[in-house]
Amino acid sequence: MSRVQNENSETKPSIRESNRTKIIEAASKIFASNGYTGTTVQQIAEHAELPKANVLYYFKSKEGIYGAVLSEILSLWNSCLDDATVEDEPSEIFTRYIFEKMELSRTYPDASKIFAMEIIKGMPYLSEDMKHNMSEWFESRVALINEWINLGKMQAVDPQVLLFHIWSSTQHYADFSAQITSLRGEAMTVEDYDKASRYLATSILAGCGLTPKFDIV
Amino acid sequence: MSRVQNENSETKPSIRESNRTKIIEAASKIFASNGYTGTTVQQIAEHAELPKANVLYYFKSKEGIYGAVLSEILSLWNSCLDDATVEDEPSEIFTRYIFEKMELSRTYPDASKIFAMEIIKGMPYLSEDMKHNMSEWFESRVALINEWINLGKMQAVDPQVLLFHIWSSTQHYADFSAQITSLRGEAMTVEDYDKASRYLATSILAGCGLTPKFDIV
DNA sequence: GTCTATATAGCGATAGAC
DNA sequence: GTCTATCGCTATATAGAC
Incomplete structure (x- = not known):
């Protein structure tokens, strides 16, 4: 042997x-x-x-x-948007994506904070490899959203601005948790996260002429 | 003398x-x-x-x-929301506030970044005085928005969640400018900021059942 | 008020015994 | 593989000449 x-x-x-x-x-x-x-x-x-x-x-x-x-x-940041195709319904994908991002903020706030500081400082330690992967992912998702728009599946919004909107509004609950807790007087509960997620999905999808599909999340 | x-x-x-x-x-x-x-x-x-x-x-x-x-x-962060009253129209105030916040992100990105890092780290150096002022401001603005809701001037959304939404989505353009420039391949111009501001105002106000008043900004 | 020279402390990293 | 002892460096802050 x-x-x-x-x-x-x-x-x-x-x-x-x-x-x-x-x-x-x-x-x-x-x-x-x-x-x-x-x-x-x-x-x-x-x-x-x-x-x-x-x-x-x-x-x-x-x-x-x-x-x-x-x-x-x-490695934590896989999402339903990664594998979405032009066949999918944007209302479903975006609803799920927003809920996934909020769940990440709730579950791994430290990861979000470290990454946020890395970017605020100008990405000094992020490898070229990681930047390249991010760019590839971003370009392909922008292309997908443009296809949805061309098919009339959603309103014509700038896909880049839409993605920044989703990232910022969801990551905020991790990165700024100290301020949120201080201003609210208490920490966010799971129920609070769910309510905020529903509100964000409603507002962000409304900006695309869509209505969220809450039954799938 | x-x-x-x-x-x-x-x-x-x-x-x-x-x-x-x-x-x-x-x-x-x-x-x-x-x-x-x-x-x-x-x-x-x-x-x-x-x-x-x-x-x-x-x-x-x-x-x-x-x-x-x-x-x-x-001291930079005075805004139209500070002096808004129940007599004002929320659609006008929020539209102007979002544009003001975006203009601050564009004009003083470093200020936003320093403040963001201070909060991410848990506000270790923010004086009790500053925290107190922030809380007072926040509570009074939440109360104002609740009055607007009670008067039927806007839909019933959680005022706290609404304010977090405005802050996060506008400050993102200052704090994450390195990532935005990297993904877009070029820096944001004044026109890009204006387009993004219009999109954000449309989406955020839609979430409140409102339509932005672009003629006033 | 301004600036040189230095005291003191704490850091990342390593050498070498076990 | 593990851990003690320490090197070399750089930081904040100050003392004291000008």
Whole structure:
């Protein structure tokens, strides 16, 4: 029976993978509250309950940790819009997409915050590869929306401006949660998120001459 | 003729006031790109064309500079919504407010970015005084919108959610300008801002059962 | 008021014993 | 693989000459 050397999955949540995960989770929380430069490797190590040297053993540099966190974040962002086709109904796709984005804001607020700060600062650490993927995705979705418009399935709105509208209004609930909680006097509940999602879907779809399909979400 | 000592205005754009302004402007630019901890006093001094020690002479500490920048930012944010009353037409007020917010995003993007990062990080440096003022303003505007609703001047939407919607969708053009430019392939022009403002006004007001009044902006 | 020179502290990263 | 000890650097802030 020959020994398989580089077996890279299955039966191996070994210490290596477990520690990597602990570091990424700890780092996400601290990067979100303190920003990149405001975060120290020491803080990450304490939250991950590991010595600082071990953290740098796994990732080699603080920038390496941050890069891993960023790519982890992008992997979260699959949505129903990715695979939508010209055959689909825009009212259904947009309704579902808005609810998905709101659910992401509610479930992974730190991911949204880290990404928001990265963009506000001018995307200094976002790899060319990640930018390229984002651009490709964006262009293809703009093209799809233009097809829907040409088919008369929705009003003629600028697809770019429409996508920015959806992103901004949904991500706001993650990124600005501190302000929202402060102004409301209490944190948003799941029900609050649902009401806000319904309102946003109604308003945004109205801007496209559409009516949301709440029965599918 | 007696000497007046603490004369604090008029005929005095002296070196003192001029240097203070130069420091605040330089600091705003650098805080916006680098964040609070990512900014060094040395960088601020270079952009302001002053020796580092002089910068610290005027403000005493980096945190002092940041505080001054924050309060400068809040002073920019007067709007037509501040003095709106129940007699006004919500369609006019909201249309104008959305255009004002977009104009602020276009004209003072750095101010928006600094404030956004401050909130994302959990408002660590925002004074209790500033928070209090924001809350007072928010509550009174929520009350006003509720009055409009009770008078049948607009549909019954949650006023808090409506205000978050306006803020998020307009501030996005300042805060995420790097992503917007990257995805579009070119920066937003004044005309692009105007088109986006019209679209946002149409969509957001539609969500309230209103039609924008473009002739007044 | 202005600027040079420096005190003090904390950072990321590494070397080397275990 | 793990951890202690430490290097080299850069930051904020100040002391004191001009």
